[in-house]
Amino acid sequence: MRAPPPVNLLGLDRPALALFMRELGEKEYRAAQVFRRLHRGDEDPFADLPERLRSQLRGETVFSEPPLAADLLARDGTRKLLFSAGEDKIDSVLIPQGKRLTLCVSTQAGCPLACRFCLTGKQGFSQNLSAAQIVGQLRVASRLAFPRRVTNVVMMGMGEPLLNLPALLPALRVMTDSIGFALPPRRVTVSTAGVVPAMKILREGAKCALAVSLHAASDSLRDELMPINRKYPLAQLMEECREHIRDSRRDFVTMEYVMLKGINDGAACARDLARLVRGLRCKINLIPFNVFSGAEFLPSPPENILQFRDSLMKSGLTVTIRQTRGEDILAACGQLAGEVREGRKVFPMQKETREEAR
Numbered sequence: 001m002r003a004p005p006p007v008n009l010l011g012l013d014r015p016a017l018a019l020f021m022r023e024l025g026e027k028e029y030r031a032a033q034v035f036r037r038l039h040r041g042d043e044d045p046f047a048d049l050p051e052r053l054r055s056q057l058r059g060e061t062v063f064s065e066p067p068l069a070a071d072l073l074a075r076d077g078t079r080k081l082l083f084s085a086g087e088d089k090i091d092s093v094l095i096p097q098g099k100r101l102t103l104c105v106s107t108q109a110g111c112p113l114a115c116r117f118c119l120t121g122k123q124g125f126s127q128n129l130s131a132a133q134i135v136g137q138l139r140v141a142s143r144l145a146f147p148r149r150v151t152n153v154v155m156m157g158m159g160e161p162l163l164n165l166p167a168l169l170p171a172l173r174v175m176t177d178s179i180g181f182a183l184p185p186r187r188v189t190v191s192t193a194g195v196v197p198a199m200k201i202l203r204e205g206a207k208c209a210l211a212v213s214l215h216a217a218s219d220s221l222r223d224e225l226m227p228i229n230r231k232y233p234l235a236q237l238m239e240e241c242r243e244h245i246r247d248s249r250r251d252f253v254t255m256e257y258v259m260l261k262g263i264n265d266g267a268a269c270a271r272d273l274a275r276l277v278r279g280l281r282c283k284i285n286l287i288p289f290n291v292f293s294g295a296e297f298l299p300s301p302p303e304n305i306l307q308f309r310d311s312l313m314k315s316g317l318t319v320t321i322r323q324t325r326g327e328d329i330l331a332a333c334g335q336l337a338g339e340v341r342e343g344r345k346v347f348p349m350q351k352e353t354r355e356e357a358r
């Protein structure tokens, strides 16, 4: 009989590692010993263990990261890391901003949600990444960034994180574990296009900040830009955002809004947006659209973005404009492409699914 494949320890959170140790007939405290050394980057994570257990773990486990295929540096200091994930390549982006060093992490190769303004979405979906591949991006980036520390993680790279919860949740727990990467939960942000049932599971299963890729404040426009809205329309999405604030006592939800010329950047859209988020503790982050080859949209001119911002601020909202970073190496928001082999298109939804959603 063929031996089972080795377990990749990078993808196990502390409770899963404790269970693994129990199954080997070991005491649970061994899990903390291995976990601490593993995520602090020690060369030998088994150094505290007796020789017998060490040789067993060397035979039955690995701690392998996704292989780094390219490392590109932009003029503004942004760094794009291209990792191999089987036949695909996925991107992470390191963004220095003063004392802050943010890592943008991918959770899927490609994305099935087909948002029309997003290059990743245009490619279709290839595969979910494993927890080890998600944690591995942070581990490699942390090593490359040394002596600086990665201070923030945003799950805003390739893919919809909430369509990959079985890998996302343990990865979040490893990143925020006090003896793991020890990132404060408010500095780890999960961004979603609005997979409402999974948002509830995230709220209950992990501590982190939430960002919503909103991009339109009416169902008619959002249906056109983001097919996921036909399944989970704005009323459901906003109710879940309110739950998130009530239940998890978070300070706010970030609303991401990409500025598309003549599509969602007019005065009426600003009014719709202010009305939609009324009463919700949120910050609006306006994102200049980064054009890519084959894009269907144009970026809003800077004066439109400023007018839009001012109109929202007059309604009492907190608004920021995201600075575009890493454009010259295609590392800016919405430009991540990796290399996805034969991505499958999942949205627009098939006719029967659309009818079901009505």
Ligand code: SF4
Pocket: 111, 112, 113, 114, 115, 118, 119, 120, 121, 122, 157, 158, 159, 160, 193, 213
């Ligand atoms: S914006 Fe996010 S959810 Fe939409 S297609 Fe792109 S990666 Fe997927």
